[in-house]
Amino acid sequence: MKKVFKRPSIILLIVFIVFSCKEKSTINSQLQHPNLILTKQGVKEIRANLGSIPIFDKTLAKAQTEVDLEIKNGFDVPIPKDYSGGYTHEKHKNNYVLMQKAGVLYQIFNEEKYAIYVKDMLFAYAKMYPTLPIHPKPRSYARGKLFWQCLNDSNWLVYASQAYDCIYDYLTKDERNILETDLFRPFADHISKDNPQFFNRVHNHSTWGNVAVGMIALVMEDDSLLQRALYGIKNIDIDKSLKDNDGGFINKDGKKGFFANLDEPFSPDGYYTEGPYYQRYAMYPFLIFGQALQNKKPDLKVLKHKDGVLLKGIDALLNLSDADGDFFLLNDAQKGMSYFNGSLISAVDIGYHFGGNNPELLSIAKKQDEVVLDDAGLAVALGIKKGKEKPFVKKSIELSDGANGDEGAVGILRSGEMELVFKYTAHGLSHGHYDKLSFALFDEGNEVVQDYGMARFVNIEQKGGGNYLKENTTWAKQSIAHNAIVQNEVSQFHGKYDIGSKHHSNKYIFSTGDSNIQVASAKEENAYPGTKLLRTMVLIKDSDFHNPYVLDIIKVESDNPNQYDLPFYYLGQIMQTNFEYTKYEVPQILGKSDGYQHLYKEASTISKGGNIKLNWLLKNKFYSYTAVTSNGDEVILAKIGANDPEFNLRQEPTLILRKKNIRNTVFASIIESTGVYSPVSELAINSKSNIKSIEIVFNSKDYTAIQIVTNKDKKMVFVISNQNNNKETKHKLIINNNEMSWRGSFTLKEIN
Amino acid sequence: MKKVFKRPSIILLIVFIVFSCKEKSTINSQLQHPNLILTKQGVKEIRANLGSIPIFDKTLAKAQTEVDLEIKNGFDVPIPKDYSGGYTHEKHKNNYVLMQKAGVLYQIFNEEKYAIYVKDMLFAYAKMYPTLPIHPKPRSYARGKLFWQCLNDSNWLVYASQAYDCIYDYLTKDERNILETDLFRPFADHISKDNPQFFNRVHNHSTWGNVAVGMIALVMEDDSLLQRALYGIKNIDIDKSLKDNDGGFINKDGKKGFFANLDEPFSPDGYYTEGPYYQRYAMYPFLIFGQALQNKKPDLKVLKHKDGVLLKGIDALLNLSDADGDFFLLNDAQKGMSYFNGSLISAVDIGYHFGGNNPELLSIAKKQDEVVLDDAGLAVALGIKKGKEKPFVKKSIELSDGANGDEGAVGILRSGEMELVFKYTAHGLSHGHYDKLSFALFDEGNEVVQDYGMARFVNIEQKGGGNYLKENTTWAKQSIAHNAIVQNEVSQFHGKYDIGSKHHSNKYIFSTGDSNIQVASAKEENAYPGTKLLRTMVLIKDSDFHNPYVLDIIKVESDNPNQYDLPFYYLGQIMQTNFEYTKYEVPQILGKSDGYQHLYKEASTISKGGNIKLNWLLKNKFYSYTAVTSNGDEVILAKIGANDPEFNLRQEPTLILRKKNIRNTVFASIIESTGVYSPVSELAINSKSNIKSIEIVFNSKDYTAIQIVTNKDKKMVFVISNQNNNKETKHKLIINNNEMSWRGSFTLKEIN
Known part of the structure; x- marks a missing residue:
């Protein structure tokens, strides 16, 4: 499987024709994609502002340079083999990030090459996935298929869902059918039904798992899968004395699903009980799914849940950093992790966009010098452009x-x-x-x-x-x-x-x-x-x-x-x-x-x-x-x-x-x-x-x-x-x- | 002696009158001071450019703020007692720096308070000096009077000479007579005639000693003292097997005086044999005296001596620094010493002014973000203002x-x-x-x-x-x-x-x-x-x-x-x-x-x-x-x-x-x-x-x-x-x- 995909130009041409037809047929639909993170309206506004929103333009140019180079080099979808740090692990990790970015670039620039890149990669995964056994490395209590642990598989799906949403309307129904049948549904099942000890618990691992399933459910509009994400797998008993690799209980009290993960580890002040290092890690799925639910299921009022704890969590996390933005070390934590991490860029932008445009967040965004390439990032870029920022003063x-x-x-x-x-x-x-x-x-x-x-x-x-x-x-x-x-x-x-x-x-x-x-x-x-x-x-x-x-x-x-x-x-x-x-x-x-x-x-x-x-x-x-x-x-x-x-x-x-x-x-x-x-x-x-x-x-x-x-x-x-x-x-x-x-x-x- | 001097305003007035008379009497003399480092012509040009030479203006403003505060606080000339780090050591060290700066401020701003400050402090020293025994701390092979070692006494005189030159014309002949008789001549004798083992050798210590004596000789126009500085004390035999505190020979081959210190430790490429850490330390006396001799004894052609080795030394030293400007560690050297040290600011400015206006030096001066407050610093400030700088490229x-x-x-x-x-x-x-x-x-x-x-x-x-x-x-x-x-x-x-x-x-x-x-x-x-x-x-x-x-x-x-x-x-x-x-x-x-x-x-x-x-x-x-x-x-x-x-x-x-x-x-x-x-x-x-x-x-x-x-x-x-x-x-x-x-x-x- 370790071969490099390069599409001959003839296929490019055919796809381009297909694409052109499809654009017309879906353009006026109310249900049109993207609608998960990037929205159709957001894309319109981004396009209208391009070239005049420096922080957004810069981030976008960087993403484009990166993805263009990858498109030129061709991609690889290798047979899973390694632990983290090894080739196959890093490659799959890089792939999902690239797919997500290419999806966004497709939407913003409307250039087909980006859609093709995502589509080809997803199809390469769809071809391989049904053939995959459990990942050969045995160390995890919940082994994935692409990665040695379900956690990383979940990461993959959170990003791939966004990429899929961005090219959803670009694909034919048959193509979507293949991807959903061969890849997304079995993928979601593996990290949930096949691994309830991973999925049905309160833990940052499960948050990723729940969100992964929830994100793909929202794109596919599969309500039963969404229920699984929000409330866990029903009717499954987990041995209460089971522990994970870190020595933590898997599930002692039966709590499960996204909402349980939101209710339990977060305090009313937005402090996440594992500490800021893992809060940073968990914030991305929490907030990206929060944003998606806000867009697609606003009636759930997820951002208002528990008195707005998700948005409070952003403020708490920023307050848990030192003068340089490095997070305080509480519990397991690696030194040097800071609010310059990508998940905090997304958190700050989402917090600003969905949390009442707090101008102090703009000063953090300015230091980050990067925004997410979606509606939230646009809002931040516009806020900075208009000079609205105020210093984020950290108090006792x-x-x-x-x-x-x-x-x-x-x-x-x-x-x-x-x-x-x-x-x-x-x-x-x-x-x-x-x-x-x-x-x-x-x-x-x-x-x-x-x-x-x-x-x-x-x-x-x-x-x-x-x-x-x-x-x-x-x-x-x-x-x-x-x-x-x-x-x-x-x-x-x-x-x-x-x-x-x-x-x-x-x-x-x-x-x-x-x-x-x-x-x-x-x-x-x-x-x-x-x-x-x-x-x-x-x-x-x-x-x-x-x-x-x-x-x-x-x-x-x-x-x-x-x-x-x-x-x-x-x-x-x-x-x-x-x-x-x-x-x-x-x-x-x-x-x-x-x-x-x-x-x-x-x-x-x-x-x-x-x-x-x-x-x-x-x-x-x-x-x-x-x-x-x-x-x-x-x-x-x-x-x-x-x-x-x-x-x-x-x-x-x-x-x-x-x-x-x-x-x-x-x-x-x-x-x-x-x-x-x-x-x-x-x-x-x-x-x-x-x-x-x-x-x-x-x-x-x-x-x-x-x-x-x-x-x-x-x-x-x-x-x-x-x-x-x-x-x-x-x-x-x-x-x-x-x-x-x-x-x-x-x-x-x-x-x- | 540890009391604070504050001048009552009545005395201020009297001195002001004296000052006004004197100004007139010396204004047209060809021999007028300052003529050592800062020159009368330089002062004129500096005044003409003030306010339009940012790097100079900034340095000047900083010096003025510092000295003004010290004038307000009053000064202290304590009885010498401590090793370095201790109160009396640090105080005397600070005093000479302040006197030198105040002298310059007097010249540039023509404000009498600066002249008074220098004068009062010098008189406090002149009053104390004749009463001083050898410094009580016994560790040095050559004990000073103000400091535990003659080296630091020499530092003092190098700076005090410049201050004296700046207020020379402000003082009456009688006042100058007191200072020279009670302070400068016995001071110069102590670090030379009284300590030939310090003065008559080739070493960075002796360089400071030679230059100290030479600088005050130039201000006092005392040719016999100048000869001592340039060529050492004659007719003195030093035991060839004597060693200093560091274990180095005092004087094995009889070489002595400023020119010997220039000839011996510098290679034709400008490398100083002790290494860059001490080259940095020695560069200040070498160059400041070089500048003074250039101004007052141009016939000696000191900057052309040994094929211009002093100026070559500046270039060598800059090349002996890493990408951040920190000097390489060769021999005894403390980490973190860099070309941001004051002696390098002076070296770069002198090198530029007297060494053919090499535009690469301007880029270093710009990084240093500070210049010396004299003719050389003015030249650099004007060079930067005119955008003449080129990158200083360090090659192999x-x-x-x-x-x-x-x-x-x-x-x-x-x-x-x-x-x-x-x-x-x-x-x-x-x-x-x-x-x-x-x-x-x-x-x-x-x-x-x-x-x-x-x-x-x-x-x-x-x-x-x-x-x-x-x-x-x-x-x-x-x-x-x-x-x-x-x-x-x-x-x-x-x-x-x-x-x-x-x-x-x-x-x-x-x-x-x-x-x-x-x-x-x-x-x-x-x-x-x-x-x-x-x-x-x-x-x-x-x-x-x-x-x-x-x-x-x-x-x-x-x-x-x-x-x-x-x-x-x-x-x-x-x-x-x-x-x-x-x-x-x-x-x-x-x-x-x-x-x-x-x-x-x-x-x-x-x-x-x-x-x-x-x-x-x-x-x-x-x-x-x-x-x-x-x-x-x-x-x-x-x-x-x-x-x-x-x-x-x-x-x-x-x-x-x-x-x-x-x-x-x-x-x-x-x-x-x-x-x-x-x-x-x-x-x-x-x-x-x-x-x-x-x-x-x-x-x-x-x-x-x-x-x-x-x-x-x-x-x-x-x-x-x-x-x-x-x-x-x-x-x-x-x-x-x-x-x-x-x-x-x-x-x-x-x-x-």
């Missing part, structure tokens, strides 16, 4: 998790160049990490205190076929791989999905009204049964400091004495510590399991109490970490990379503060971004911490108070009410003979 | 080393995005590294195969006071820290400056006429007595490859059997190797001395022969290294960082190919930049090597031949004549029954 925001918004949240605190992401969510389905109350810190779009992300090199074939590496389970998901509390060297929920997926953290405080002191606080009481954790992260703006700084307080209360580890994954090189430590001649392996086996202990010390301070340099910026310790605490300087036989892990540093054999304790620390270094002028500005000391000056069941003294001897006390988060309650407390009184769940006061 | 170039250009060279091969820097120079004075025949490779301005540079964080006080760290000696200078041959785990020349500084490598071939095959080849026969090294680096452009690739051949011939290590300092993360290796549970320390004690052996294997291949990812680009091995060779994957108790070293990787117990051998390898990865689209393009095999197919005393087979089964043979580098000689050789004949020292031929 709390995004609830859970279908009803009551399963914790992500709290994002922003001030100046600093962005702090604090995670107190539900588990995040099969892509979840065991890192309740973890956080990450960004400065000017650079990750300074990192979330490791996932152990995977997506589509880099030489790294495990581009798939999840075993270190994703043994390292990246484990609690110690995060800036989160680990008790007794065992991951939260024992690192077990069955347990973790039952629980979520709880919001406690989220207060951002005063830009000088923003507070996010949350509780976790299930990660370690018998142990209660309350973490409070405060972003403080103080004119004595170059940048806003972070105060981090973790109150731990347990029924039993335990060891508590708090890792701090700073990125960069150590400049200085204020403590003496022993650096080992060769590093030691930190532990045996739960991710500890992947850490090298490079140096350590036993604290005599007081503050420890770490000063480091990252990308020519200076940072400092100042933490309270008690006599006997261990401070460990470690590096990722042990038990990593194929160098799959990034060898990056951490500082672990270890408190041993204690029931109740408080971790308190401050993180500062102090200044900059220029290797050109060789000037170091504000290279050191401005914190003279930090101290826990009060700690009871009801209150915890932290005193901060700056280098200028300014003394401040932060107090949090540990039991009562009411905003109106009045509190009074005597700390070191100072009486403090305030209203609400916390206060920060300068004292003498 | 060989820059000879040594006063007579016969002590080896640096060979730079450029093709496409690739830049290869091959070092076969002399030692580089006290800043030299023991890395004969080492290289580094850059791709689009990113260092891919690195030179470690120096172990120092300049001006970052918390890292050893910002000074050289002990790891600079124990690691950075050692041979194993470089991409260079190490014999028997001992550094070249035993890592001894006394030996290394006596020798240099020798050029063998430098051929860049054919852009498809560029060759740099050099010999080293002194690094290891009894062992001869011939390294040949070839940059090959082949349309089958995405980028030009590097062929690297090292021929080793020795009188005795040895172990040879060839490190390969790739930067990035391993994606794949084609060889099995054992990764140790914990890393081992590679050796005991000569830098080996700083390397962790993480993994290794014993080769059975054939090619080893390493595929890695750096900044979303894929690279491959393919090397010939023999049965029994050891392949070591190592990381920097052992015996580094303060985390002073960057923990970066290397692959070491180790050949044991052999007299003669050949190392042959290929480095490719194959393709790119996008974390946004998650596409990996051309992620793997295009080399099927590389083989040494012939090796004799006279010839070495390497066969390259690509994945497309294209076979090529590269042959080098090892003994005869004549370009015209005809050669004939039979390799595997193929007869090859060619003219010149090498050939690359496709064979069947």
Whole structure:
């Protein structure tokens, strides 16, 4: 099958005649295609504006150049064989993208060569598909036919449906019949009826599956298939204990179909429980199908479903990105994924077009410098042309998790160049990490205190076929791989999905009204049964400091004495510590399991109490970490990379503060971004911490108070009410003979 | 002394009156100041053009804003106390820069406040200076008074001289008398007569010292002081065996003075033997004094000295930078130093103004986006305004080393995005590294195969006071820290400056006429007595490859059997190797001395022969290294960082190919930049090597031949004549029954 199709020019001619006749016969029909994503009316308007809408024109020219070259080179529809990264996988992937683009080009330019290209390719698939066995690569719980997993087959169908819609009227009824009979219906059946464990669940995989079936159903106007897409396959029982390759349950509660996938993983705030990396991935099918349903089944009001959650999701996702547009790392996520991804270009355009023309979205579209080639993209291009855009200002925001918004949240605190992401969510389905109350810190779009992300090199074939590496389970998901509390060297929920997926953290405080002191606080009481954790992260703006700084307080209360580890994954090189430590001649392996086996202990010390301070340099910026310790605490300087036989892990540093054999304790620390270094002028500005000391000056069941003294001897006390988060309650407390009184769940006061 | 000077307004008034009178009295004099850097005529022209020369106007506005703020804040002239990075050091450093700028602002704007600022500050120094002991910090071989080393005192005087010149006519004769008697003359004497070990030598330190004395001599028109600057202090004997803090000889051959510093370290091509990092540092005093002499002593023809070597040096330095303008790392050098440094702004402007208005320099000035505020800067600003600039095209170039250009060279091969820097120079004075025949490779301005540079964080006080760290000696200078041959785990020349500084490598071939095959080849026969090294680096452009690739051949011939290590300092993360290796549970320390004690052996294997291949990812680009091995060779994957108790070293990787117990051998390898990865689209393009095999197919005393087979089964043979580098000689050789004949020292031929 690996041969190159080139159409002799005689056939071109014949097809052209057929085409010309057909154009006339359908031109006035109300049901004429395209009507799925691109619409007949949209095409008309696009044509009228061509040449005067720069961002659209540019995108279109790029697509045309690309497709023209492919047409010239001829295409290949090879027998499926490879995992991702391999030839057949990448070829089929490229084919569906090209078909979709060629379909659009056909509509916009009305040039037959594009229709022919799509038609020929679809027929090549129609010829091959009935002969295909299940894909030979065995790794997936739901194997496709073109690809090793149904997920990729679904991708194919989502795009191919759009291409089919674009050339629908170009084809004869017989031709459509062949394609639908030999290709589209059996294709839709394979990813649904043949694989209910893939199709009938709540998961980004199933979203793609549902949408794939739904899109082709809409083009073929097959209502029974559409019902399957919207509500799942009826009358099928799936073993509730079944799990997928990632260790997630297939379907524990029987929920299924597109609407279930919309209801369940999205919170009312538009947060998708797997996290932004997969939200980005799922947004494309959600929104493209939303757009299609809006066009063809407006009565379903899909974009208004659940109070407009699909459109809210776009806003949530944009808010889940750093200053450069890179998504925050929550659960499985690859670094560098950003709102420049194609699915976000489509999301932003759809959000603008169908969501009330929010001018802030235009500024994102302008940065993306690309639009989708349809009605939505046209609307954006016209909006930009008319100069309507306003800056998209990212503010501090709390995004609830859970279908009803009551399963914790992500709290994002922003001030100046600093962005702090604090995670107190539900588990995040099969892509979840065991890192309740973890956080990450960004400065000017650079990750300074990192979330490791996932152990995977997506589509880099030489790294495990581009798939999840075993270190994703043994390292990246484990609690110690995060800036989160680990008790007794065992991951939260024992690192077990069955347990973790039952629980979520709880919001406690989220207060951002005063830009000088923003507070996010949350509780976790299930990660370690018998142990209660309350973490409070405060972003403080103080004119004595170059940048806003972070105060981090973790109150731990347990029924039993335990060891508590708090890792701090700073990125960069150590400049200085204020403590003496022993650096080992060769590093030691930190532990045996739960991710500890992947850490090298490079140096350590036993604290005599007081503050420890770490000063480091990252990308020519200076940072400092100042933490309270008690006599006997261990401070460990470690590096990722042990038990990593194929160098799959990034060898990056951490500082672990270890408190041993204690029931109740408080971790308190401050993180500062102090200044900059220029290797050109060789000037170091504000290279050191401005914190003279930090101290826990009060700690009871009801209150915890932290005193901060700056280098200028300014003394401040932060107090949090540990039991009562009411905003109106009045509190009074005597700390070191100072009486403090305030209203609400916390206060920060300068004292003498 | 640490008090803030603020002048009451009454004094302002008085001075203003004095000023007004004086203006008249000197206005027509032919000797009027300024005449050192800024000239009276230049000032006139600058004033005439203000407001219409954007780059100049912008720089001027920036300087004015800065100085105005400082005037408002008042200045401080503290009692000297600190090392670099500390308060008094940074304050005095800032003061001289501000004085120089304020002097210029006074001239251009004719606003008295600037003259007052300079005058007050100079008088504060004049008041303090006679009271100062030697600086209290003891680390330098030549301690200053304002700073811990005479070097920084010299910096001060170079700038202060310019400031003095700018307000010379503003001062009364009595005022000038006080400044010259209490400050400038004793200052000049301290850095010269009091410290001949600093002043009377050939070194960048002495250049600053000579120029400092020379500049103030020119302003004061003190010919005897000028003679001291130009030719050194007469009748002083310095112990020839004395060394400075860096381990370099103070003065072994009695050469001294500005002209000696110009004659000795610069090659006829303008390469400065310490390397571009220090050339950048030395260029400022060289050129600023050159400019001053040109203005005040044109009969000396300093810019024509040694066939115009000062101006050639500017061109050499620009060619020693990568695509982003960052200087190549040769010898002691901090990463990130670039032609955006202030001394290069001045160099480019002086080069343009005094060197024949080369329009290519304007394109660099435009990138720098700043000019010097004097006649030279005006010329550049006018050139840019008139649109005269042409691109500065960096080509392949060989820059000879040594006063007579016969002590080896640096060979730079450029093709496409690739830049290869091959070092076969002399030692580089006290800043030299023991890395004969080492290289580094850059791709689009990113260092891919690195030179470690120096172990120092300049001006970052918390890292050893910002000074050289002990790891600079124990690691950075050692041979194993470089991409260079190490014999028997001992550094070249035993890592001894006394030996290394006596020798240099020798050029063998430098051929860049054919852009498809560029060759740099050099010999080293002194690094290891009894062992001869011939390294040949070839940059090959082949349309089958995405980028030009590097062929690297090292021929080793020795009188005795040895172990040879060839490190390969790739930067990035391993994606794949084609060889099995054992990764140790914990890393081992590679050796005991000569830098080996700083390397962790993480993994290794014993080769059975054939090619080893390493595929890695750096900044979303894929690279491959393919090397010939023999049965029994050891392949070591190592990381920097052992015996580094303060985390002073960057923990970066290397692959070491180790050949044991052999007299003669050949190392042959290929480095490719194959393709790119996008974390946004998650596409990996051309992620793997295009080399099927590389083989040494012939090796004799006279010839070495390497066969390259690509994945497309294209076979090529590269042959080098090892003994005869004549370009015209005809050669004939039979390799595997193929007869090859060619003219010149090498050939690359496709064979069947």
